[in-house]
Structure formats: C-alpha cells, structure tokens
Amino acid sequence: MPKYDHKKTEKYWQAKWLKEKIYEPDLKSPRGKGKFYNLMMFPYPSAEGLHVGNVYAFVGSDIYGRYQRMRGYDVFEPIGLDGFGIHSENYALKIGKHPADQAKISEKKFYKQLRAIGNGFAWDEKLETYDPEYYRWTQWIFIQMFKHGLAYRKKQAVNWCPSCLTVLADEQVIAGECERCESKVIKRELEQWFFKITDYAERLLNNLDKIDWSEKIKIAQRNWIGKNTGALIGFKLQATSYKIDVFTTRPDTLFGATYMVLAPEHELIRQLKPQIQNWSGVETYINTAKAKTTEQRIAEGKEKTGVELKGVMAVNPANQKEIPVWVADYVLTGHGTGAIMAVPAHDERDAEFAKKFGLPVSDAPLVDNEEIIKKVGGQKITNYRLRDWLISRQRYWGPPIPMIYCDPPAGGCNWQPVPEEDLPVVLPKVKDFRPTGTDKSPLASVEKFYQTKCPKCGGPARRETDVSDTFLDSAWYYLRYPSVKDKKTPFGPAITKTWLPVDVYIGGAEHAVLHLLYVRFVAMALHDWGLVDFSAKGGEPATRFRAHGLLISGGAKMSKSRGNVVNPDEYIKKYGADVLRMYLMFLGPFDQGGDFRDEGVAGIVRFINRVWSLKEKIASQDSLELNRPLHKSIKKVSEDIAELHYNTAISQLMILSREMENGFSAEQLEIFLKLLAPFAPHITEEIWHSILKNKESIHIAPWPEYNPKLIADEMIDFIIQINGKARGVVTLAQNSTEPEVSAAAQTNANIKKHLADKTIIKTVFVPNRLINFVI
RNA sequence: GCGGGUAUGGUGAAAUGGCAGACACGCAUGGUUUAGGGCCAUGUGGGCGCAAGCCCGUGGAGGUUCAAAUCCUCCUACCCGCACCA
Numbered sequence: 038m039p040k041y042d043h044k045k046t047e048k049y050w051q052a053k054w055l056k057e058k059i060y061e062p063d064l065k066s067p068r069g070k071g072k073f074y075n076l077m078m079f080p081y082p083s084a085e086g087l088h089v090g091n092v093y094a095f096v097g098s099d100i101y102g103r104y105q106r107m108r109g110y111d112v113f114e115p116i117g118l119d120g121f122g123i124h125s126e127n128y129a130l131k132i133g134k135h136p137a138d139q140a141k142i143s144e145k146k147f148y149k150q151l152r153a154i155g156n157g158f159a160w161d162e163k164l165e166t167y168d169p170e171y172y173r174w175t176q177w178i179f180i181q182m183f184k185h186g187l188a189y190r191k192k193q194a195v196n197w198c199p200s201c202l203t204v205l206a207d208e209q210v211i212a213g214e215c216e217r218c219e220s221k222v223i224k225r226e227l228e229q230w231f232f233k234i235t236d237y238a239e240r241l242l243n244n245l246d247k248i249d250w251s252e253k254i255k256i257a258q259r260n261w262i263g264k265n266t267g268a269l270i271g272f273k274l275q276a277t278s279y280k281i282d283v284f285t286t287r288p289d290t291l292f293g294a295t296y297m298v299l300a301p302e303h304e305l306i307r308q309l310k311p312q313i314q315n316w317s318g319v320e321t322y323i324n325t326a327k328a329k330t331t332e333q334r335i336a337e338g339k340e341k342t343g344v345e346l347k348g349v350m351a352v353n354p355a356n357q358k359e360i361p362v363w364v365a366d367y368v369l370t371g372h373g374t375g376a377i378m379a380v381p382a383h384d385e386r387d388a389e390f391a392k393k394f395g396l397p398v399s400d401a402p403l404v405d406n407e408e409i410i411k412k413v414g415g416q417k418i419t420n421y422r423l424r425d426w427l428i429s430r431q432r433y434w435g436p437p438i439p440m441i442y443c444d445p446p447a448g449g450c451n452w453q454p455v456p457e458e459d460l461p462v463v464l465p466k467v468k469d470f471r472p473t474g475t476d477k478s479p480l481a482s483v484e485k486f487y488q489t490k491c492p493k494c495g496g497p498a499r500r501e502t503d504v505s506d507t508f509l510d511s512a513w514y515y516l517r518y519p520s521v522k523d524k525k526t527p528f529g530p531a532i533t534k535t536w537l538p539v540d541v542y543i544g545g546a547e548h549a550v551l552h553l554l555y556v557r558f559v560a561m562a563l564h565d566w567g568l569v570d571f572s573a574k575g576g577e578p579a580t581r582f583r584a585h586g587l588l589i590s591g592g593a594k595m596s597k598s599r600g601n602v603v604n605p606d607e608y609i610k611k612y613g614a615d616v617l618r619m620y621l622m623f624l625g626p627f628d629q630g631g632d633f634r635d636e637g638v639a640g641i642v643r644f645i646n647r648v649w650s651l652k653e654k655i656a657s658q659d660s661l662e663l664n665r666p667l668h669k670s671i672k673k674v675s676e677d678i679a680e681l682h683y684n685t686a687i688s689q690l691m692i693l694s695r696e697m698e699n700g701f702s703a704e705q706l707e708i709f710l711k712l713l714a715p716f717a718p719h720i721t722e723e724i725w726h727s728i729l730k731n732k733e734s735i736h737i738a739p740w741p742e743y744n745p746k747l748i749a750d751e752m753i754d755f756i757i758q759i760n761g762k763a764r765g766v767v768t769l770a771q772n773s774t775e776p777e778v779s780a781a782a783q784t785n786a787n788i789k790k791h792l793a794d795k796t797i798i799k800t801v802f803v804p805n806r807l808i809n810f811v812i
Numbered sequence: 813g814c815g816g817g818u819a820u821g822g823u824g825a826a827a828u829g830g831c832a833g834a835c836a837c838g839c840a841u842g843g844u845u846u847a848g849g850g851c852c853a854u855g856u857g858g859g860c861g862c863a864a865g866c867c868c869g870u871g872g873a874g875g876u877u878c879a880a881a882u883c884c885u886c887c888u889a890c891c892c893g894c895a896c897c898a
Contacts (some may be wrong), residue, residue, distance in 0.1 A: 212894095253893085256816060260894050267898085285898065298898095341896085372897050379898090385813090386896055422897060549893075587892095623836070625825060629818095637824065639849080640836045646851095685826070688835035756831050761879040763831045787865075801878045807830055811878050 041649040043613030047719045051152055059734045060157040062111040064519055064532055073110035074536050075102035076515050076579065078544030078552070079117045081507075082143035083124040087150040089603040089621070089633060090595060093588040096618045097627045097683065098543040099156040103715035104678045106157065107740040113536060114157050115518040117164040118147060121172065122507025123201055123217050126434035130471065136434040137466055140167050150606065155614040155718050157736065162521045166510035171517060172436035173461035174527035175510055178559065179428075180439055180454040182232055185566060188428070190452065192228035194302060194370065195427055202472035203431040204229055206506060207424045208261075208551045216551070224327075227476050230438060230503070231425040234558045238262050238421040241557055244575050250582040251628070257549035263422025268406070270415035272297060272378065275350040275359060277312060279305060284373035284420050287383065288409045291355040294378035296396050297362045298343065301326035302370035306346070314348040319364060326366040341367050341390040353378075354413035365390065373420060426555065428506050431478045433470035435504030437462045441489055442501065448494030456492050462500070478502045511552055512559040515539055515578060516569065528569065538571045539579035546584035553582070583681060586630025588621070595633075603633050615717035616641050622683035622716060645720060647694055648713065651706060652728040660700040664747050666693055667708055671743035674712045687716060703729055708741045757782040758809035759791050775802040782808055 054060060062072070077098035080091050099114065106112040120140050129139040144165060151158065164171055182188035196205040200220035204227060209216040234241075242262045245255045267286035274280060281297055299306055301323040306313075313319055322344040343365030350359045367386060368377050381391035381398040391398055410417060429438065439462045443450035455462055465486050470479050480486050480502035491498035516528040519536045523529050544553075556578055563569045564576025574580060587594065590601040608617045620641045624631030670693045677686035690713055697709060707729060714721040714735050725735040750771060755778050757765040765785045769778060779800060782788055792810065801809040 253816065257893055260815065263894085263897070265897075283898080287898080367896050368898080369896075374898095377898050384898070386898080389896095420897085422894090546892085623824085631824075634824080634837090637837050639838095643851095644836090684824090685835080688826075691835060754831085758830080758879070761830090761877090766831075790865095799878065801830095803830065803879095807879090809830085809878055 041646060041720065043615065043719070044610075046723045047153075047155065047609075047614055050719050050722050051155060054157075054734070054736075055152075055160060057734070058161070059737055060106075060112075060114065061159050061161055062113045064113070064162075064536070067111035067535065069109040069111055071110060072536055072540075073102070073105045073112045074515075074539045074541075075105065075112050075114045076518075076539045076542045077114075077116075078542075078548065079119050079511070079514060080147065081119040081122065081124050082140075082147045083128045085604075086146050087605060088595060089590075089605045089608070089617075090588040092154055092605045092617065093621045093630075094543065094545065094585050095151070095154060095156055096621055097585050097681065098541075099154075100618075100622065100678060100683060100715040101541060101543070101681065103157055103718065103736060104675075104740065106736060107711065107714070107738060109739065112157070113159055113162075113519065115162045115164075116151060116156070116158040116160070117166070117514060117518070118144060119166050119507070119511050119514070120144065121166040121435050121510050123203070123430070123432060123434070124507070125167075126432060126470075127201070127217065129434070135466070136470060137167075140165070153609050153614060154605070155618065157718070159518075162518050164514065164517055164521050166507075166514065167434075169461045169463055170524070171514075172464075172510065174517065175436045175505065175513070176439040176455070176460050176462060177457060177527060178509070178513060178563075179436075179505060180457060180460075181566060181568075182562065183440070183452075183454050185562070187233045187236065187562060189231055189233065190228055191231055191425075192226065194224045194226050195229055196222045197225040197227075198222055201432070202474045203478075204427055204429060206427040206508070208426075208554065209506075209508075225476070229427055229429040230440075230501075230505075232428050232558075234426045234555075235421060235423055237558050237561055238264070238423045239419075240561060240575065241423075241554065244557070244561075244577055247574050248577050248582070249580060251546070251584040253546060254549045254553060254582060254584055257546075258554055261423060261550040261554065265420045265422070267418065267420060268410045268415045269374070269418045270354065270378070270410070270413055272351040272354060272360075274309070274362070275352060277309070277349075279308065281305065281351060281362070281376050282374045283376050283378045284418070285378060287380070288406045288415065290380040290383045291353070291378065291409055291413065293380045293382045293399060294353050294355070294360065295381060295391065295399055296360050296379045297351050298365045298368045298377050298379055298390070299346075299362065300368040300370040300375040301364055301366050303364070303375045305376075306364060309346065309349055312348045313346050315344070315346075319344050319346060322364060329366070341365060341386070341393055343367070343390065343394065345394075354415075355409065361396070363394075371424065372422075426506075426558070428509060429503040430506055431476060431503055432472055433464075433467070433479045433504070435464075435507065436510065437464055437480065437486075438501040438503050438505050440501040441492060441498045443491035443494060443496060443498040448491050448496035448498070450491050450493040450496075450498075453492050453498075459492075464504070478504060480504075508552060508555050509559075512555040513563075515542075515556075516560075516563075530570070534570050537569060538574065538577060539581075541581045541583065542579035543583050543585060545587070549584075584628060586626070586628050588624075588630050588633055590633045592632060608638075612638060612642060613645075613719070615719050616645055619644070619687060619716050623687045625684055627681045627683050644691055644694065645717065648717075648720060649724075651694070651697060651701075651709075652724050654698070654700070655703050655706060655728070656700050657702065659702045659705055662699065663696060663701050663705055665750075666696040667705060668743040668747040670712060671708065671741050672748060675740070675743075678715065683716070690716070710735060711738060711741050714738075753805050755782070755805075756807035757785060757788055758807055759788070760811055761809060764788055764791055771805060775800070775808070778802065778808045782810075 102112045102114040126136045129136040196210045198205055198215040198220055200218045210222050268288040271280040271282050343363045346362045349362045351362050353360055379387040381388040439455040441453045467483055487500045487502050489498055489500050519532045520528045560578035561576040590603050595602045620638050670689050673689045674686045710721045722735050725731050752768050753771050754766050754768050756763050765787050767781045795812040797810050799811040
C-alpha cells in the first residue's frame with residue numbers, strides 16, 4: 038500500500054479549493070441556512086513569520102467554521118494582516134528595512150504560511166491595514182469621531198515609551214511597561230489627540246451582560262472600566278473663593294477628615310500661590326514629584342512624602358473644622374479629582390502619612406451616606422477608572438491623522454478635518470522614517486507632506502503629522518471584510534446589515550482591555566451615528582467571543598529571547614498540516630492552551646496513517662455492530678465541536694477508528710470522514726474523492742445526523758454498590774426495574790459475600806445506572 | 813491589597829453528584845520477511861495477594877450526601893488581570 042503523501046495531497050487540495058472557491062460565501066445573499074460570520078483575530082506580521090501560537094488560534098477557529106459550513110450555513114471566514122503600526126515598524130527598523138518594503142515581504146510570507154495550514158479562508162476578501170484603500174476609511178472614522186465630538190485634543194501627562202519614542206494609551210502600558218517593547222514608560226506633559234471612550238463607559242459596562250463572551254474577558258473589562266459610585270464633596274478654602282472638590286466612596290467618614298491632600302499636578306496649587314507662605318518649598322516639591330516616573334513613584338512604595346501648603350486652610354463641611362492642606366504625590370492626578378480628604382482613621386495610606394507628619398487622627402461617628410451628602414451639599418456621582426483613548430503616535434508607520442491646523446495668525450480656523458473626498462491622506466514614502474524622539478513624528482520634517490491649505494478658509498495651514506494608534510486600524514476591520522471590494526463606502530449598508538454582527542469571534546485573552554475594548558467602543562459609536570445597524574445588542578460587534586488559551590513551549594511563553602519559538606513550517610513539512618492541526622487541538626481544551634512538545638505528535642501520525650489504511654478495507658455491506666459507535670460519535674463530535682472541546686472530539690474519533698477496523702461500508706466510511714473533515718481537511722478530502730468517488734468537496738457536504746434509536750443502549754451495565762462502594766456489575770436490559778436489578782444483583786457472588794449476615798437498611802436505585810445497598 | 817482561575821498517574825489529559833484515570837504519549841513484555849524513531853497484541857495509579865478480591869488514592873483539613881475529582885467552609889501553592897483608584 039502506498040504511504041500517505043501529505044505534501045502532494047495537501048498542496049493539491051489547497052490549490053483546488055482556491056481555484057473552485059469552495060470557501061467563498063455568497064456575500065449578497067447567503068445560501069443554505071443563512072450567514073455565519075466566523076471571525077478570528079487577524080495576525081500582525083511583526084516577526085520572521087507566523088508562529089505556531091497563531092496556527093493554534095486559527096485552526097481552532099477554522100474547525101468551528103468548517104463545522105458550521107457543513108451544517109448548512111454560508112460561512113464567511115476572512116483573513117487579513119494588521120500590518121500597520123509600531124509592531125511591524127519596530128521589526129522593520131530592527132532588520133534595517135523600510136516598513137513599506139518589509140510589509141510586502143511579510144505579506145507574501147504570511148499568506149503563504151496561512152494557506153499551508155489548510156484553513157477555509159475567504160481569500161477574495163483579504164485585507165491589509167496598510168493598504169491606502171483600507172486606511173482611507175480608518176482616517177474617515179477618525180473624522181467621524183471628530184465631527185461627533187469624540188475626538189479632541191488635550192494637554193496632559195501622558196505615557197511615553199522612551200524606546201518606541203512615542204506616547205501610548207493607558208491600555209498599552211502593562212505594569213508600567215510598554216506593551217510592545219517592555220521598556221519602562223515615563224510621563225510627559227504633551228498635547229495629544231484623544232477619543233472619548235469614557236462617554237461610553239456605562240454602556241461598555243452594561244452591555245457586557247447582554248453578550249455571550251468568555252467570562253474572563255468580561256471580568257477584565259469590568260475591572261478596567263472600574264465603576265465606582267460615591268460623592269463629590271466641596272471643601273471651601275478659608276479666606277478665598279476657591280474650593281477643593283474631592284471624590285469619595287465613603288462619605289460616612291467625612292467627620293474623620295483631618296486634612297486634605299492635592300496631587301502635585303493639581304491646578305489649584307498655582308492659583309493659591311499668593312496665599313502659600315512656603316511657596317518655594319512647595320514649588321521644589323512639585324518639580325521633584327513631576328520629574329519622577331510612575332515607575333519611581335511606585336518603587337518608593339509606601340514611603341510617603343509631602344509638603345504642607347502653609348497659610349491655606351480648608352473647612353470640613355461636616356463639622357466646620359479648619360483642616361490643613363498638603364501636596365503629596367501619593368495622590369494621583371487623573372484619579373478621582375486629583376484631591377482627597379484624608380481620613381487616617383479609615384484609610385491605611387492616610388494613616389501612614391498622618392503618622393509620619395504628625396497630623397491629628399480623630400475617629401468619627403459613622404453616619405448614613407445619603408444624609409451626609411445632603412447635609413454638606415455634596416452630590417452623588419459615578420466615577421470610572423477608564424481614561425480616554427490616547428490616539429496619537431509620534432511614529433511613521435501608520436495612517437496619518439486626517440486633521441489640518443489653521444493657525445490664528447493666518448485664517449485662525451483652528452483644527453479642521455480633511456475633506457472626506459480628499460481621503461486618503463497618503464503616507465508618503467520617506468527615507469527617514471525613524472522615530473525622532475522629540476514629541477513630533479518623522480513626518481513633521483517632511484515639508485511637502487505637512488504644508489497644505491486650510492479646507493475652510495483656503496489659507497496656508499499645517500497637517501497633523503502624528504499617525505493614529507494601530508488599535509484604531511484593528512478596531513473596525515471586521516466591518517471592512519464583507520465590503521472589501523466596495524470603493525465608495527467603508528462598509529456597504531446592505532451587506533453590513535446582512536453579515537453583521539459577527540457570530541463567533543475567537544482570539545487571545547491578552548486583548549481583553551486592548552483590542553476587545555476598542556472594537557466595542559468604535560462599534561457603539563458607529564451604531565449611534567446610524568452608520569451600522571445591528572441594534573439587537575446595543576451596537577455590539579460580536580454576539581459571541583471565545584478566548585483561546587495560550588500555547589506555550591517547554592513550559593514557558595514563546596519568545597525570541599527565550600529561543601523557544603516554534604516555527605510551524607517545519608512541522609507542516611515533516612508531518613503535514615492535518616497532523617499539526619490535530620496535534621495542536623489534541624493538547625487539551627482549546628480555551629486552556631497547552632505546552633507544545635514534540636513527544637505527542639506520534640499519536641496523531643499513527644492515527645492519520647490508520648485513517649489512510651481504512652480505504653483498503655471497505656466492505657460491500659454496512660456493519661451493523663458499527664452503527665451504535667458511529668452514531669454515538671456523531672453526537673459526541675457534534676456537541677464537542679460546538680463547545681470548542683476539540684480534544685475530546687478527537688479522542689472519540691480515535692475510538693471510532695478502532696471500531697471501524699472490524700468492518701464498515703463505504704457509507705459508514707463517509708460518515709467517519711465527515712466527522713474528521715473539520716480537523717483534517719486534506720486527507721478526508723482525498724479519500725472522499727479518490728476512493729469514494731464523490732464529485733463535490735467533503736467540506737460542503739452535509740454534516741451527518743445521528744439516529745437517537747441507534748445510540749440507546751439495549752443492555753446496561755448496572756453498577757452494584759454497597760454503602761456507596763462499587764462491588765460488582767450486572768448487565769440487564771435497558772429500563773429494568775428496581776426489583777429486577779435488585780434480584781439480579783443479589784445473585785452476584787461477591788455481593789452475596791458482602792451482604793451475608795447483614796440487613797439492608799435502604800436501597801438507592803438510579804434507573805439505567807446503579808443500585809446501592811446501604812447496610 | 814482587590815478580582816479571577818488552576819491543582820487528577822512518569823507526561824498531556826478524561827469524567828450530567830454515580831465503576832476516577834477515557835483518549836494519547838512514554839514505558840514493559842511478546843509477536844512480526846521490523847534496515848530505520850515501522851506495525852500488531854497485551855499490560856501499565858500505589859499497596860497486599862497465585863487468584864478471586866481487599867485496602868489506599870483526584871493539593872491539604874473539615875462538612876453535606878446512600879454516593880464527592882465534582883457541592884459547601886477554611887487553608888496551601890502556582891498562574892492571570894487590576895492596583896498608593898481615595
């Protein structure tokens with residue numbers, strides 16, 4: 038028997054599928070049971086190529102899509118590249134290539150690899166975020182944000198990555214480090230573009246209850262949004278017209294407030310300068326504090342520092358007592374109001390501070406929150422931890438922010454959006470694309486780029502030279518896929534209405550408060566502007582999201598520095614895509630991830646070879662004994678795929694393949710192959726055609742249905758327990774009654790032995806399962 | 813500190829409250845016209861036993877139940893998210 042030639046077979050079928058477009062849905066009017074949008078997070082081509090962790094994710098998503106296609110849905114499983122942005126640019130910088138040139142190289146390589154894994158991608162709808170036809174619409178979304186008041190400029194202390202030489206959004210700072218390069222992030226006071234995601238905080242939170250998303254993602258988002266209800270309370274300052282507003286979740290501790298603290302960045306401090314008797318000391322403290330990085334502030338731990346604002350006294354509205362005001366960097370700007378009332382009796386941090394600086398501690402009577410707020414004229418408010426999304430990047434490789442600044446000395450029209458008909462604002466291919474390290478992008482030195490006319494007054498004006506965050510590119514890509522050939526609109530209304538929202542979205546949990554938050558925000562905004570219509574879930578982009586687990590290697594996260602990155606190419610070359618797919622899925626539950634070790638691959642290789650040898654053993658008649666295991670497998674495999682429990686589905690197929698060695702007909706083999714097809718698309722297709730002589734692809738053949746009559750067991754092994762311990766088994770007809778089972782059980786020699794000289798106090802009978810004698 | 817998760821053989825892992833360890837790797841023994849990292853069969857949690865069978869066993873300590881890996885309480889270890897968040 039010729040050995041299975043995976044190289045030849047896989048190459049042949051991949052080409053054929055592409056040519057015959059069997060994975061292309063009818064986007065205009067979905068066939069069969071209707072549309073099924075099967076989305077997976079598209080990769081960012083940042084390194085040498087696709088790594089096996091990507092393959093793990095894509096295959097897991099593909100199995101689900103293939104299952105739905107065979108069940109009769111018109112499945113849309115698109116693919117693209119998130120190739121714009123810092124990650125791709127950093128890689129280009131590292132290897133000394135221009136990002137635009139490198140993008141073309143990566144594109145070729147990634148697409149080649151993505152074809153080799155045998156997924157049912159809709160290749161006709163592929164997209165790349167760096168394609169001007171794509172980012173034209175990314176820019177258009179920015180303009181819509183601006184027009185609806187959701188894009189604005191603000192000067193504030195922002196996260197700056199000293200290695201990537203750009204600002205970052207809060208979501209992209211992980212434990213004080215840059216999400217991309219793990220450098221310590223510092224704070225810089227800069228004016229930047231922001232998206233007002235905070236306007237959607239409440240909806241982003243509430244909608245979580247309506248969508249079927251992995252619970253851990255929901256929890257992470259809830260924590261990130263960080264809703265807090267409390268009170269805003271004003272403290273008047275003695276002998277001035279100023280007051281300090283503080284946010285507190287514990288208004289009942291107001292009586293215990295013995296001093297106040299302002300963050301060093303608090304604006305009021307400068308305004309109070311005339312009153313502050315020790316101004317030079319205060320100023321020195323503020324400057325020192327501002328110079329510290331977030332990292333330093335945290336590193337200093339609980340050692341509190343601070344300076345009193347001498348000459349300034351606040352009045353506690355609860356008891357009219359005068360209390361001193363301090364400035365200290367343990368109070369953070371941007372959290373709450375940047376000012377606190379200190380209650381040492383109820384707050385550990387305040388207690389430490391008070392102890393160190395000898396401030397009085399007075400315990401306070403606990404009073405009802407509502408009453409207190411009313412009494413002191415405070416107001417109940419809700420505070421969120423979520424910050425606005427900082428969208429500017431001082432980098433080259435991204436979509437230029439489509440805004441024009443008309444300076445007051447000229448027309449004075451201030452910020453104007455680029456007219457939509459002038460989009461895209463094309464990113465010029467410039468020689469010097471390196472980040473500058475100033476607060477400007479490399480485009481700021483390209484005169485030809487930034488010199489323009491004000492779209493409003495026609496006077497000389499300057500383009501924004503920053504580009505937008507990569508996460509804006511990926512925040513709407515799923516909307517573009519169905520409309521990728523549409524040159525007039527970003528997402529055609531009819532086709533969007535047909536295909537959206539996404540039916541199942543699969544991706545990594547590391548995007549819980551990055552991409553997965555942004556994508557929801559942008560969808561909601563578009564929905565509110567009437568641009569997309571999938572209102573059932575309040576503008577949610579995906580009804581279902583499942584996070585896959587992390588694939589590690591040798592017990593550690595795959596990373597280039599550890600040298601444990603597994604390249605899928607060699608495995609595909611050696612064993613074939615079918616084996617790699619099944620091996621990855623057999624490692625464990627898909628949502629749990631796994632450790633990639635070579636050892637287990639042999640089991641799958643053996644299985645695939647066994648499947649290949651089945652074709653020699655086809656009998657002319659159905660094997661009646663096979664019907665029960667076959668139909669049980671249909672049920673088990675279907676249910677397992679629906680739950681993404683691919684490991685147990687594969688295990689069932691292995692069991693079934695053993696059963697088949699006792700004989701089967703061509704029709705029975707067809708059923709087996711269909712069940713296996715989502716996991717091993719090539720070998721099943723090969724046998725389906727060359728041996729079973731089918732004309733159409735197995736991947737669009739109908740999924741088998743099980744016959745409930747065939748799976749019911751006629752004979753049941755009843756477990757016989759004594760005091761809950763299994764002591765024997767008796768095989769009786771299905772639905773045998775308690776007296777029947779009891780009588781049969783008591784003829785069992787071992788049971789007799791245990792029951793000798795004992796009285797049965799109680800008998801527990803579970804139909805078709807067990808009988809338990811309590812003695 | 814807060815929130816979430818995980819803990820089962822030598823290994824990856826299965827198990828609607830109902831025979832713990834399916835399936836697979838590895839290992840052992842035997843077979844095979846097996847050059848090979850091939851294929852087939854059997855066995856494989858620990859202990860006692862020729863066997864039938866018995867005892868112990870799902871991180872630890874309790875509890876609920878006829879019956880617990882599974883439910884409850886407390887504890888331990890590890891992983892993830894958030895964090896001087898007022």
